[in-house]
Amino acid sequence: MQGERHLEPQECSVPLAVEVVSLLRQFGSVVALSGVSLEIRKGEFFSLLGPSGCGKTTLLRVIAGLDLPDGGLIKISGRDASEIPAHRRPVNTVFQSYALFPHLTVSDNIAFGLRMKKIAAAEIADRVQRVLALMQITELATRKPAQLSGGQKQRVALARALVNEPEVLLLDEPLGALDLQLRRQLQVELHQLQRKLGITFIMVTHDQEEALVMSDRIAVMNAGKIEQLGSAREIYERPRTRFVAQFIGQCNLFKADVRPTNNGDILARTELGEFSVSNVSKDPTRPGSFVAIRPEKIQLLGGATCGVKNSFTAHIEGFTYCGAETRYRLLAGQQTVNVVVMNREASAVFQPGETVQCLLPAEHLILLDA
């Protein structure tokens, strides 16, 4: 099977940084990884996204060599790494708690990895200086970790890993302990840094916004499995499972009977009416029994206008004003529907109690497995 894959020219042209095949990891009766296979390309920013306990951190630790899998294969830069202990793998980790050595100064912390590799003192000093400058923390060099703020510790942890020039940098919830403002700023910085250095980054996060903003590709994990792998846009616009649709952003789900029509479209029959679905991924082998749509894709039309295709009538229950947008809560039959409307006007367009027509554009409807 692997041989077949390598015949495809497109896959051959992109060298792989990390390849894992059918990884298994169990803690007692808890399955952390149940047969995960994954290919991470050289130089990409890859995110493992999922709720806590989905196995994403275990996968990262297995790649780092800090945890041993019960089964499966790991290749780093094409070499089988299963038997290589953590301290000899060409990867470095930025830990969630930073794990800076409290008894060492910032520059000694950063020099640690180079010292372990017995690199000449002059070169160590030079490389530490360069990475201090890169991370803009030169003035912190002589401080101890206890004298640093959260954001500064984060930079030191990054510098300590990057100074080793690893083939792959592993980041475990790197921004998890920081406040929102700083997180937003560091998201951008981290992204730019990765572009500048060209090192493969693998980041674990439970924050969907973080993953969407920073990553080239995202693997959404749930219960020890990869639910979907793709670019941020693919994962948001074309989620393949209910879990992905609901974990990333908000999603309105309607139970549906799905059947193909003559013109190639798909017709989904729900309690609220029949909707045609146009943008179906190329192999609808397992026609879903749910049809879904993101709240901002629904168009609201004033008044109960009958006869509009792909629409249903609903009542406005209430709304929340969020500055840039307004979030409406609608009731259609028994079902609650969430709709997000950008605030182009200064005043609210719809009031609670009003009857509106909800238009579901066929290209934005998504078919999902049960």
Place this chain on the structure above:
Amino acid sequence: MYLGQPLTRAGRWTRAGITSGPAALWLGIFLVLPLAAILAISFLTRGEYGGVELRFTFDSYKRLAGFGELGFDSLYPVVLGRSLALGMATAVLCLAAALPLAFFIARLSERYKGAALTLVVIPFWTNLLIRTYAWQILFSPNSWLTIAAHSLGIGTAGEALYPGMLAVLTGMVCDFLPFMVLPLYASVEKMDWTLAEAAADLGADRWRVFRHALLPQIWPGLGAGFILVFLPATGQFVIPDLLGGAKTAMLGNVIQQQFASSRDWPFGSAIAAVALLLVLVGLAIFQRKGSKHEVLP
């Protein structure tokens, strides 16, 4: 009195007196005064029938250094050295035994931790003499332990293991082990294990993970344990007496002798003062070495 408000100069003194006065008084009566007395007596002359005469002299210290009235005699420097060596050996052996034990207990599940710690402490609750006599029986010529030891090539077949150095050290380690295990366990328990992972991730092999990530974290516990074992072990003489065959003089029993049978208070005080000084010097060296490993909170 509200303690948070700004105080006048007199008020500050009152507060200092109230808060630290009792402790200062206690230390003054029970620590400073006796130590000063010992130091003072060590420079005085021995009385004809015990007690001291108020005549200043360095005689006791000269005798201790080996230059007594009858020419050079290495007895006392040897006793001093022997006691310090025994204390050091006990501390090192306790450390070697306690370090793996502390790690083992710290990694047990909560259920077994309490039980394991109780097992460590139980010997401590048993009378020292009874424990020491028990070792005598175990090390006697026909005991199963001696026979087992002989079959492993330890000692001469047919001979008891006691009196001997092995018996003394066994008894000492058995006596002092809890003092090493408990502080070590306390620091292993609150250890940050992600630092070990970070070190391994940065290329440190097992030994260097221990040396650079774990040891700095347990250094305070290690220092406390070392002091708690080394100090009393240096002065211990019951165990060397009972298991070593009462042939070797130790610091403890030489001092005791001076105050009891020999009635030479100044010499006894001089030995005590020098022993204290040597131990303090040892501690100072240890602390200076340790401050490099100091772990910030």
